Amino acid sequence: xxxxxxxxxxxxxxxxxxxxxxxxxxxxxxxxxxxxxxxxxxxxxxxxxxxxxxxxxxxxxxxxxxxxxxxxxxxxxxxxxxxxxxxxxxxxxxxxxxxxxxxxxxxxxxxxxxxxxxxxx
Amino acid sequence: xxxxxxxxxxxxxxxxxxxxxxxxxxxxxxxxxxxxxxxxxxxxxxxxxxxxxxxxxxxxxxxxxxxxxxxxxxxxxxxxxxxxxxxxxxxxxxxxxxxxxxxxxxxxxxxxxxxxxxxxxxxxxxxxxxxxxxxxxxxxxxxxxxxxxxxxxxxxxxxxxxxxxxxxxxxxxxxxxxxxxxxxxxxxxxxxxxxxxxxxxxxxxxxxxxxxxxxxxxxxxxxxxxxxxxxxxxxxxxxxxxxxxxxxxxxxxxxxxxxxxxxxxxxxxxxxxxxxxxxxxxxxxxxxxxxxxxxxxxxxxxxxxxxxxxxxxxxxxxxxxxxxxxxxxxxxxxxxxxxxxxxxxxxxxxxxxxxxxxxxxxxxxxxxxxxxxxxxxxxxxxxxxxxxxxxxxxxxxxxxxxxxxxxxxxxxxxxxxxxxxx
Numbered sequence: 414x415x416x417x418x419x420x421x422x423x424x425x426x427x428x429x430x431x432x433x434x435x436x437x438x439x440x441x442x443x444x445x446x447x448x449x450x451x452x453x454x455x456x457x458x459x460x461x462x463x464x465x466x467x468x469x470x471x472x473x474x475x476x477x478x479x480x481x482x483x484x485x486x487x488x489x490x491x492x493x494x495x496x497x498x499x500x501x502x503x504x505x506x507x508x509x510x511x512x513x514x515x516x517x518x519x520x521x522x523x524x525x526x527x528x529x530x531x532x533x534x
Numbered sequence: 535x536x537x538x539x540x541x542x543x544x545x546x547x548x549x550x551x552x553x554x555x556x557x558x559x560x561x562x563x564x565x566x567x568x569x570x571x572x573x574x575x576x577x578x579x580x581x582x583x584x585x586x587x588x589x590x591x592x593x594x595x596x597x598x599x600x601x602x603x604x605x606x607x608x609x610x611x612x613x614x615x616x617x618x619x620x621x622x623x624x625x626x627x628x629x630x631x632x633x634x635x636x637x638x639x640x641x642x643x644x645x646x647x648x649x650x651x652x653x654x655x656x657x658x659x660x661x662x663x664x665x666x667x668x669x670x671x672x673x674x675x676x677x678x679x680x681x682x683x684x685x686x687x688x689x690x691x692x693x694x695x696x697x698x699x700x701x702x703x704x705x706x707x708x709x710x711x712x713x714x715x716x717x718x719x720x721x722x723x724x725x726x727x728x729x730x731x732x733x734x735x736x737x738x739x740x741x742x743x744x745x746x747x748x749x750x751x752x753x754x755x756x757x758x759x760x761x762x763x764x765x766x767x768x769x770x771x772x773x774x775x776x777x778x779x780x781x782x783x784x785x786x787x788x789x790x791x792x793x794x795x796x797x798x799x800x801x802x803x804x805x806x807x808x809x810x811x812x813x814x815x816x817x818x819x820x821x822x823x824x825x826x827x828x829x830x831x832x833x834x835x836x837x838x839x840x841x842x843x844x845x846x847x848x849x850x851x852x853x854x855x856x857x858x859x860x861x862x863x864x865x866x867x868x869x870x871x872x873x874x875x876x877x878x879x880x881x882x883x884x885x886x887x888x889x890x891x892x893x894x895x896x897x898x899x900x901x902x903x904x905x906x907x908x909x910x911x912x913x914x915x916x917x918x919x920x921x922x923x924x925x926x927x928x929x930x931x932x933x934x935x936x937x938x939x940x941x942x943x944x945x946x947x948x949x950x951x952x953x954x955x956x
Contacts (some may be wrong), residue, residue, distance in 0.1 A: 420736060422729040426924040446923065463733070466582045466595055468681055468708060479686045480581040480597050489737070496709050510601060528581065529597035 414440070417458050423449030430454045430469045445531035462486035466528070471513050474506030474531035481514050482528050487521045506533045535636070538613075539563035539855045540848075541643040543620050543796065546575020548828025549649035550603035551841040555848030556647075557610045561855060565641065566607070566614035567631050573614060574609065575651060576674070579681045581896040582702055584729075588838035593798040598914065601839060607695035623648075623800040627823055645823045645851040648797055649844065649864050652790040652829040654699070660788055662694075664751030667758075673699040673787035677706070680783045683716045683927055686710055688783030692760050693717040694748050696724040696731070698835065698928075700787025705734035707783075714738070715779050718746040720769060723902050725789070725928045726836060748784070749776060757782055790833045800824065807878040815884040815893055816850040817843065823854050832880050832896070839896070862887035868946055875899050875906075875925075875953030876889065884949070886940050893935045895951070902926050903953050908933065912943050925953060 421428040426446065432454045433441040442454040464486050468478035487495055492505050498518045508527040509515065515525040540556050542549045545568030556564050573579065579586070587593060590602065607614065609742040618633040627646050632638040671679075671687055677699060679685045689712050692833035693700045696719040704714045715736060722745050724731055735742050743762065748770050750761035751931030792810040794802070803812045803820040811819040818825050827847035828840045854860055866886040870879045875889040879897045903925040909934055912916035918933060925931060933951065940946060 420728070422732045424728070424924070427728045427731070438650060463592070463737070465584050465709075470684070470685065476682070478682065479683065482581075482595055482596060483584060484641050492709070500710070510598060528595040529578070529601065 419454055419457055421445060421450040421453050423447070423453055432458045434458060443531075461489040461490060462490050465492055465495050465499075467496060468528075469525070470503040471501060471508060471531050472503060472505050473533055474508070475534045476531045479504065479508045479514065480523050480528045480532045481522070482508055483518065484513075484524045484526050487523050488520075490515065490520055495525075499525060506531050535639045535641060537563075537643075538565040538641055539644045540565070540647065540851050541627075541639055541641055541645075542566045542647040542649055543623070543629070544568065544575065544585055544649035544651055544828075544830070545570070545573040545614055545616075546585075546649065546651050547577055547600065547649065547837050547840050548830070548844040548847075549575070549647070550607055551844035552598070552647045552649055552814050552825075552827055552848035552851070553612045553614075554606045554610065554853050555614055555845040556945045557848075559849045559852035561852045564612050566612065566613060567618045567620050567629070569619045571616055571784040573604045573616070573905050574587070578892050579678045580702075581681045582706070585837050586840050588836065589841055603841070607684065620796060623796050623824070624791040625801055625821060625922050627821075628666060634642075644855045645825065646796075647844075647847050647851055648802075648819075648824065648826040648830050649828050649847075650793045650796065650830045652792045653834055654786070655791055657786060657834065660694075660786065662748050662751060664748075664760075665753055665849050667751070667753035667756050669753065669757030669782050670784045670786070673697070673703045673785045676703055676783075676785050676901060680706055680710060681841055683888075686712065686760040687785075688712065688757075688779040688781070690715065691785060692762070692779050692781045693785045693787060694762075695789070696726050696742060696744075696788035697787040697789060698726045699732040700785060701726045701734040701786070703785055704740050705738060707738070707785075707829060712783070714740045715781060716740070716762065717742045718748060719744050720747045720765060720788075721745070723926065723928070727928060732757065750782065758857070760784055760819075790829065792830045792833065794830060797830070798825070802826075805882070807872075808880070810880075812882045813880065815889050816853075817851065817881065818854070818860055822859060823851075825851050825854075832878070832898075835928065839930065842894075860885075860888055868940065869948050870895065870950055871950045872897055873950060873952050875901065875903060876931075876951045879951055884935070884940070886937065889935075889937050889940070893937070894932050895935060896930055896932045897951055899925050899953055907954045907956065909954045910935075911948075911952070912940075914950055919954070
């Protein structure tokens with residue numbers, strides 16, 4: 414049996430959760446004081462995902478960088494692979510909120526999209 | 535120079551929301567004065583997500599949240615001036631400002647909305663011993679360098695203070711390839727949101743050392759190392775607990791201070807607890823027609839609350855312009871008192887005549903309280919007793935007062951907010 418320690422992010426309480434797992438299945442969540450902790454723990458140990466936000470170089474624009482995010486959450490263990498693609502990317506102005514800057518970033522099937530407008534300088 | 539009914543000082547989230555609300559309340563003579571070269575304020579550099587859960591029921595990044603309001607300002611045709619510094623607000627609400635195009639100019643406003651936001655506490659205010667080399671930044675300065683200018687301040691980082699900007703920057707610097715060695719926090723608890731501690735520090739294995747502070751800074755030209763030590767209950771370093779970290783960057787995330795130089799010079803009465811103006815239920819200061827909202831009033835954790843507060847300031851400014859005053863009898867004024875754990879309340883007074891049906895009173899506590907009660911007393915009678923599993927200084931609390939409830943209590947003079955164990 415495997416045990417994982419987590420801190421719940423459901424509220425400022427920050428309960429220390431202990432998740433027991435067997436063959437990749439959650440068998441027990443302990444330490445939570447409310448149902449939020451149980452839901453959070455089950456998702457977090459089986460399939461932790463995050464939205465990654467960063468900036469992409471932009472040429473010919475009124476700004477040096479265009480801020481961006483993954484259009485939806487990506488697996489947590491792909492964060493640095495996604496960052497590598499974002500850091501290598503360079504786009505041309507203009508860019509507007511929601512525009513796709515990188516397609517299928519790091520093979521995740523998720524696009525990186527602009528989160529601010531950069532106009533042609 | 536053209537005149538305006540309402541001048542809004544600051545084009546960040548508070549100023550934008552106030553302007554939109556004022557326009558929607560029917561006023562067509564509004565001017566926003568912004569010192570930066572674009573609207574949006576600090577949100578433009580807050581590229582992480584998590585904004586707008588309350589307002590838009592979705593998680594936006596800072597620039598996206600700002601743009602929702604910027605677009606409304608543009609669509610509504612609200613006037614604004616960028617690169618414009620307000621120099622003075624006079625008691626008669628004449629606003630003196632300057633920029634490159636107009637030079638120095640004065641606008642005799644009927645109402646002024648203070649929306650200048652806040653500033654980070656700098657090193658000079660922290661009494662950190664040691665050398666003064668390059669490589670020491672406030673977390674927000676580093677955030678601007680990385681996210682707007684595209685520069686990395688350094689490669690090996692120590693962060694003092696666990697405010698949200700510090701936590702966000704710990705993750706941001708890590709994502710860009712820096713090694714964040716430790717986050718030291720003077721207090722025995724973090725000033726940041728729990729979710730930021732988990733998603734910015736725990737996710738990347740960055741240690742958070744509570745009850746620790748920086749006791750030495752090394753480096754002649756550029757930072758080379760810092761020493762941190764544990765502090766006791768008196769917040770003084772405990773000898774023998776020192777640990778030295780080699781690093782080229784020290785980020786400071788040690789609190790935010792409302793930026794009220796203009797307010798003070800105008801004669802606005804200030805709270806010594808929040809460092810922001812003392813306001814009534816209409817978010818009006820002691821100077822009739824001068825309103826305050828957002829981080830210039832008190833530092834918020836969530837921009838959603840800033841927008842909501844600013845909306846009320848905008849609407850009230852329009853009422854003031856229409857009526858020439860905030861109409862009310864001066865009899866039903868109730869004082870709000872924060873005590874026993876509660877540090878302050880916004881507002882500080884309530885004139886029941888002017889109060890809307892529901893009034894949100896926001897406050898912060900001075901310590902971490904577990905399994906305690908938020909209590910509200912009308913004079914000596916306890917009218918609210920809400921149990922909370924946890925109340926922490928890093929998360930703003932609120933209570934909602936009903937006008938009908940206040941009207942039932944004849945001659946109510948004082949409402950007290952406090953934290954009780956039972």
